Amino acid sequence: MKSxxxxxxxxxxxxxxxxxxxxxxxxxxxxxxxIVNWERAKAYTKEYIxxxxxxxxxxxPMPDIRSFAEQMLHMSQxxxxxxxxxxxxxxxxxxxxLEKMDTYKNKIALTKIVMACYDYTIESIKNxxxxxxxxxxxxxxxxxxxxxWLNKAFEHQTHHRAQTTIYLRLKGIKPPNExxx
Numbered sequence: 001m002k003s004x005x006x007x008x009x010x011x012x013x014x015x016x017x018x019x020x021x022x023x024x025x026x027x028x029x030x031x032x033x034x035i036v037n038w039e040r041a042k043a044y045t046k047e048y049i050x051x052x053x054x055x056x057x058x059x060x061p062m063p064d065i066r067s068f069a070e071q072m073l074h075m076s077q078x079x080x081x082x083x084x085x086x087x088x089x090x091x092x093x094x095x096x097x098l099e100k101m102d103t104y105k106n107k108i109a110l111t112k113i114v115m116a117c118y119d120y121t122i123e124s125i126k127n128x129x130x131x132x133x134x135x136x137x138x139x140x141x142x143x144x145x146x147x148x149w150l151n152k153a154f155e156h157q158t159h160h161r162a163q164t165t166i167y168l169r170l171k172g173i174k175p176p177n178e179x180x181x
Contacts, residue, residue, distance in 0.1 A: 035125055035126060037154065038122050038125065039122060040179055046114075048161055048168070054107045059167055059170075073114070077093070077117075078156045078160070079117055080121075082152050087124040089123075121153070
């Protein structure tokens with residue numbers, strides 16, 4: 001009877017260990033895939049900025065919406081915020097509202113800061129503890145796990161980059177081809 005209890009105990013430990021190991025490996029795979037996707041998104045966004053000529057950087061299709069630069073700066077700042085929550089990394093550019101800063105509203109400065117935000121995102125994901133992706137984090141009225149925050153960050157940058165497609169088209173520029181892979 002004692003050996004049966006011992007056997008069941010070790011079998012239980014084995015199952016728990018296997019489950020934990022499997023989850024950790026899955027999170028590492030998810031993390032690696034996220035890094036690849038963020039690197040692709042960075043290259044894609046750079047193509048968008050490169051496509052817009054200097055005289056279009058501050059273009060607004062309508063007076064009451066963001067300019068091309070403001071969209072890119074808002075996208076970058078939102079990404080920083082969500083990545084900070086999703087990874088636990090210290091934010092860059094704290095206490096700044098990037099889209100209001102004229103310093104970044106030229107092509108060279110815009111490219112530099114947007115790429116720096118992507119670099120921050122990629123490095124933050126690389127450095128995060130993937131085993132914590134299921135930790136719940138609340139910000140305002142929104143609560144999800146760290147994985148959810150990382151997904152929201154990716155969705156946010158995709159949304160705002162996509163909005164700038166119309167800016168390019170209104171300037172007579174063909175937007176970059178999609179980069180799904």
